[in-house]
Amino acid sequence: MVAQELDVYPSRTGPEPTLIKRRDPVVHPGLDGPLTQDQLQSFASEGFLALNDLLSASELDVLRGEVQRMTSAPDLAKALQTVIEPESREIRSVFEVHRSSRVFRDLAADSRIVDRVRQILGSDVYIHQSRMNRKSGFEGAAFYWHSDFETWHVEDGMPRMRAVSCSIALTDNYTWNGPLMVMPKSHLWFASCVGETPEEHYKDSLRKQEYGVPSNETLHRLAEEGSVVDFPVTAGSIVLFDCNIQHGSNSNISPLPRSNVFFVYNSLENTLVEPFCGLPPRPEFIACRQFTPVQELPTPAAR
Amino acid sequence: MVAQELDVYPSRTGPEPTLIKRRDPVVHPGLDGPLTQDQLQSFASEGFLALNDLLSASELDVLRGEVQRMTSAPDLAKALQTVIEPESREIRSVFEVHRSSRVFRDLAADSRIVDRVRQILGSDVYIHQSRMNRKSGFEGAAFYWHSDFETWHVEDGMPRMRAVSCSIALTDNYTWNGPLMVMPKSHLWFASCVGETPEEHYKDSLRKQEYGVPSNETLHRLAEEGSVVDFPVTAGSIVLFDCNIQHGSNSNISPLPRSNVFFVYNSLENTLVEPFCGLPPRPEFIACRQFTPVQELPTPAAR
Numbered sequence: 001m002v003a004q005e006l007d008v009y010p011s012r013t014g015p016e017p018t019l020i021k022r023r024d025p026v027v028h029p030g031l032d033g034p035l036t037q038d039q040l041q042s043f044a045s046e047g048f049l050a051l052n053d054l055l056s057a058s059e060l061d062v063l064r065g066e067v068q069r070m071t072s073a074p075d076l077a078k079a080l081q082t083v084i085e086p087e088s089r090e091i092r093s094v095f096e097v098h099r100s101s102r103v104f105r106d107l108a109a110d111s112r113i114v115d116r117v118r119q120i121l122g123s124d125v126y127i128h129q130s131r132m133n134r135k136s137g138f139e140g141a142a143f144y145w146h147s148d149f150e151t152w153h154v155e156d157g158m159p160r161m162r163a164v165s166c167s168i169a170l171t172d173n174y175t176w177n178g179p180l181m182v183m184p185k186s187h188l189w190f191a192s193c194v195g196e197t198p199e200e201h202y203k204d205s206l207r208k209q210e211y212g213v214p215s216n217e218t219l220h221r222l223a224e225e226g227s228v229v230d231f232p233v234t235a236g237s238i239v240l241f242d243c244n245i246q247h248g249s250n251s252n253i254s255p256l257p258r259s260n261v262f263f264v265y266n267s268l269e270n271t272l273v274e275p276f277c278g279l280p281p282r283p284e285f286i287a288c289r290q291f292t293p294v295q296e297l298p299t300p301a302a303r
Numbered sequence: 304m305v306a307q308e309l310d311v312y313p314s315r316t317g318p319e320p321t322l323i324k325r326r327d328p329v330v331h332p333g334l335d336g337p338l339t340q341d342q343l344q345s346f347a348s349e350g351f352l353a354l355n356d357l358l359s360a361s362e363l364d365v366l367r368g369e370v371q372r373m374t375s376a377p378d379l380a381k382a383l384q385t386v387i388e389p390e391s392r393e394i395r396s397v398f399e400v401h402r403s404s405r406v407f408r409d410l411a412a413d414s415r416i417v418d419r420v421r422q423i424l425g426s427d428v429y430i431h432q433s434r435m436n437r438k439s440g441f442e443g444a445a446f447y448w449h450s451d452f453e454t455w456h457v458e459d460g461m462p463r464m465r466a467v468s469c470s471i472a473l474t475d476n477y478t479w480n481g482p483l484m485v486m487p488k489s490h491l492w493f494a495s496c497v498g499e500t501p502e503e504h505y506k507d508s509l510r511k512q513e514y515g516v517p518s519n520e521t522l523h524r525l526a527e528e529g530s531v532v533d534f535p536v537t538a539g540s541i542v543l544f545d546c547n548i549q550h551g552s553n554s555n556i557s558p559l560p561r562s563n564v565f566f567v568y569n570s571l572e573n574t575l576v577e578p579f580c581g582l583p584p585r586p587e588f589i590a591c592r593q594f595t596p597v598q599e600l601p602t603p604a605a606r
Contacts, residue, residue, distance in 0.1 A: 137519075138522070142554045142556050144556055145556060174531070175535070176478070176532075176533045177531075178553065181556075181557070216558070219441070219558045220558045223559070228477065228480075228557050228558075228559075229479075230478055230479045232478070249556075250479065250553040250555065250556055251445045251553045251554040252553065253445050253447055253484075253551050253553055254484070254531050254553075255522045255523045255531075256526070
């Protein structure tokens with residue numbers, strides 16, 4: 001059990017939730033890029049950075065058209081890569097869009113995003129996970145608080161905290177239609193969770209997570225450090241956030257749907273090992289094991 | 304069936320949802336008060352008015368202490384006046400607090416509120432309904448969109464639109480802990496709903512409403528008129544809103560609970576008749592049939 005010996009972030013192994021101080025830098029020095037020192041420092045201390053109006057109106061039209069095309073593809077609702085809303089049966093997420101769509105592959109490799117992510121991670125990067133999310137109006141469900149890294153570490157074998165998520169707003173996000181919320185500074189603590197990971201956990205966890213969920217006491221402590229911030233950003237803005245920040249979103253009863261694209265960039269010096277829970281790895285469409293630099297990703301076949 | 308003949312706001316009677324133009328003024332002239340002409344005009348056109356910092360810190364301490372006392376009273380969780388969260392079994396609402404608590408009776412009759420409400424309604428007023436709401440952290444459930452007047456008209460026999468609700472924030476309301484949301488200008492339309500009212504509907508509807516719920520198309524149209532507004536107000540602020548405005552709130556997954564007190568003031572020239580659905584009236588603790596001017600309410604017995 002080599003993996004267990006090396007596990008500096010144990011989770012789902014003990015009877016009590018604990019907070020472990022982060023052992024990795026947030027910003028890894030070594031590469032220049034377009035972010036200012038202030039932006040880098042803010043990302044390091046708060047764990048996130050919002051960049052407004054990165055995409056143009058015409059780029060957004062293309063991206064929204066692609067979402068429309070994908071969500072109306074007849075077989076997509078049944079595909080493994082697709083997550084359905086529990087109540088309405090509408091498509092909530094489609095995974096691995098950087099492999100199935102030229103448009104999203106090109107967006108994932110866009111230098112406006114990648115140059116900033118490389119600058120934060122201090123190395124070349126590959127896509128660990130990608131997905132398109134739609135939170136429908138009226139009954140869009142909440143996503144409960146979680147650290148992505150906790151799951152990626154335990155279930156995918158991501159060794160250390162050296163990955164950055166990028167959420168790209170395709171629609172205007174208001175405070176009242178279930179936008180992304182984060183707990184600033186929570187990325188500086190690893191919230192070790194209780195409960196053993198069940199086999200094939202991903203089949204349920206993408207709809208409603210029951211393991212890898214921080215305790216109420218943990219969340220109270222983390223919220224005391226830095227409260228809660230939400231992101232009412234305009235379409236075309238992006239939010240970069242550290243892989244270990246606690247985040248979630250409330251329900252959306254408003255009539256306005258919300259959609260975004262989500263790319264996870266992992267450092268090529270932090271590629272996956274065996275999952276730390278000891279179970280088989282999750283499927284490729286959730287946790288990529290082809291460590292291709294994002295700029296060299298092949299172009300998907302035409303539609 | 305006199306009531307049916309006089310029913311200018313029919314609902315739950317037809318096969319299709321419809322929008323009926325409001326037939327009543329929003330601001331009823333006749334009484335002076337502390338609201339400015341701008342405030343009155345804004346209330347008339349938008350359907351709501353937020354007044355910041357109306358209560359002092361020491362008043363808030365007393366009110367929060369009263370909530371604490373009431374929600375820890377041993378028998379309250381079983382009382383008819385109490386609504387329990389479906390999942391956590393925590394107390395979500397307590398009705399009729401102006402009759403059970405001296406503190407809330409005095410707040411209901413406070414001239415800072417009552418003088419403004421009388422000015423809007425152009426007459427003396429009584430309390431149609433009162434309640435204390437607590438939306439707990441982590442799993443506070445959403446309240447779906449509704450017009451209170453629709454229910455008060457159909458199930459309680461409130462004849463016309465001449466009532467004002469007052470929501471008093473006892474805790475800071477952030478955009479991310481499930482604050483009140485309204486659809487501005489929606490009070491100018493009566494959203495007639497489909498479906499017949501079941502008997503003793505209130506027993507379920509206080510937890511999760513299934514009748515008197517506007518259709519998606521109706522909500523889209525109303526949101527196009529004036530979008531959606533939420534109220535991230537500090538503790539001690541109040542929001543006055545018209546009885547017919549569409550309102551609701553999203554879930555609260557944040558660690559911070561939210562509590563407020565809610566008084567409904569109805570004009571003494573608009574007292575209840577038989578319910579327009581033809582069923583027996585709802586109980587007194589939900590829909591008061593003692594039309595006592597709020598300033599003359601008896602003081603509840605000591606604790």
